[in-house]
Amino acid sequence: MDNSICQSHRLPLNLRLSPNKPLRHMPRQKWRLPLPFDKSSGTEGRKGIRIIYSYIYIMNSYAIAIHGGAGTILKSTMTPEKELAYKTALQNAIAAGESILQKGGRSIDAVEAAIRSLEDCPLFNAGKGAVFTHDGKHEMDASLMNGKDLTAGAVAAVQNIKNPISLARAVMDKSEHVFMSGAGAQEFAKKINAEFMPDDYFFVQQRYDQLQEALKTDSVVMDHTVSKDNKEKKFGTVGAVALDLHGNIAAGTSTGGMTNKKHGRVGDTPIIGSGTYANNKTCAVSCTGHGEFFIRSVVAYDISCLMEYKGLSLKKACDIVVMDKLVKIGGEGGLIALDAKGNIELPFNSDGMYRASKRSDQDLFIGIYKD
């Protein structure tokens, strides 16, 4: 790709070159530019102008944000080694998504890639790091949504699937359904040759200890760590939202649920509208928190509606839902959200939320605690 023509003719900053973008996609007022063009570039007269114009399109910024769960995450209970491990994992997930966005890839692909990275990391309660259910199993939920055309896919209560988010993607792309659960979703996974892993793969000692602790008190608990010295409660979920260079946004969420949860409990993660929602007109949202409250509040779509119907900004909508409405009903947690302009919000009403974001025009941000 050659930017020299742009540069020599002082095109506005948001205009760049692309060999693939057809002319008809460009707003007319944007490509009627003061000329003449440089003859040496091989463009002459009207024909030449048309050729050049067909190489110009508006390049938005891209943006991506991820989360690795919210909850009682305190600096006082964190070791430097652990903090570094979390930060590295978050950075890797951002990189997985950003590498796709940078090349002009689709936001839905970036969301899937970032979440796969988090699912493959034992630190987070999703995929490999999924918590144990009451029966000592791992039941995972995931969903994703494409803001461009409102297509969506979701799975609930799947077992031994390496990357539930990719199974949700397959439900979206390769089935006539949006949402599949349990044994039926497993059968579908076999049919499309999804990657299965043995139980051993999902065994993480810390998660097993969490179950034993929860079984003692017969409590259904969040993804948490309890030790003699500290109590930490996390709503273990991972998620990603992304905006691509084409102006399309997408969202996805994946979780291992709650430690010691009754077999079959479904939280907000696979629920389109509650745990995940994306619409180019408004925003892309991925939630993490006490799922029951997020379902009853239809959290993700609520933010979209506040923007669409009340004309609120992404920030204002997020503030109302996370810091007011959810707080009032006792719904602890947070979410990540972005809009098609590249605005990013990472609100949470708990003590902390593993989170990171990156925009094409900004530095990487990584956060864990309240700042």
Add this chain to the structure above:
Amino acid sequence: MDNSICQSHRLPLNLRLSPNKPLRHMPRQKWRLPLPFDKSSGTEGRKGIRIIYSYIYIMNSYAIAIHGGAGTILKSTMTPEKELAYKTALQNAIAAGESILQKGGRSIDAVEAAIRSLEDCPLFNAGKGAVFTHDGKHEMDASLMNGKDLTAGAVAAVQNIKNPISLARAVMDKSEHVFMSGAGAQEFAKKINAEFMPDDYFFVQQRYDQLQEALKTDSVVMDHTVSKDNKEKKFGTVGAVALDLHGNIAAGTSTGGMTNKKHGRVGDTPIIGSGTYANNKTCAVSCTGHGEFFIRSVVAYDISCLMEYKGLSLKKACDIVVMDKLVKIGGEGGLIALDAKGNIELPFNSDGMYRASKRSDQDLFIGIYKD
């Protein structure tokens, strides 16, 4: 209960007597009435006035609406006997709910009772009349929500449960979860002694014929009847919405899903926000239609948001969602909705919808086709 005091003192029409309503629940301006009272009623002075006032409360009208599915339901393909059977079943379901509302019972109980009546009838695709899945099983989904406190319960992919709506109710009342699916939901059902029925109970010849027809073409189809002479496609779902005398609204939905559906497919019926939603501030909604589109459109909560955030009436909100937004994405179906004022809407964009409604101050309405 004696209404004579009301009548003799010309109380406003919306004021009636109740022995149970405590004084503190009454808006002050409503119970400061012109006196004196009839001494023969045993009420004298300030003490007597207080006694009488404690027997007065605002009686709203009650209202209930139900549906038995939408789709290609044409008068030309209906026999008088079949039509009568449907109308009788709808009337019975309304009666089941109304008998609770008349006595001052709760809207959530009326919704459950009306849906149980529809689930017990083989004509509708829910409970006894649930369609066959691809594997020749019956997998049922249900959900309900209480508009007073936004509590909710839902089950998906449950088998052999006589009344899935009552299992959803139990998830709401007796578990710490909102949504349970598959084998886990079955285990929960056993624990709370839900009523199980053998496979035979759910065998309905017409449904079996539908599966055989669908298997021939390997198509996942709605609850439908196909014969040589006519093609009828129905989105078989049942639902109810109700407003009780206390001003609380509730909604519930139950379904047997789609004939020949892949084991594990979940539609909008158990999704709070999509198939079912209730909030005293706005409306109670129960949907029936092509579930995948209803999930992606978060239909039930969308109507609530249009009312809350845009200030639209129930009718206008229903029109926008059912007749415009859903139509544009190809989402065939309908819904029933009511608000806390007793307004009822029964919109659908298909050829017909089995539906009925009753308000305390209006006659019973039963509809099947487009009028």
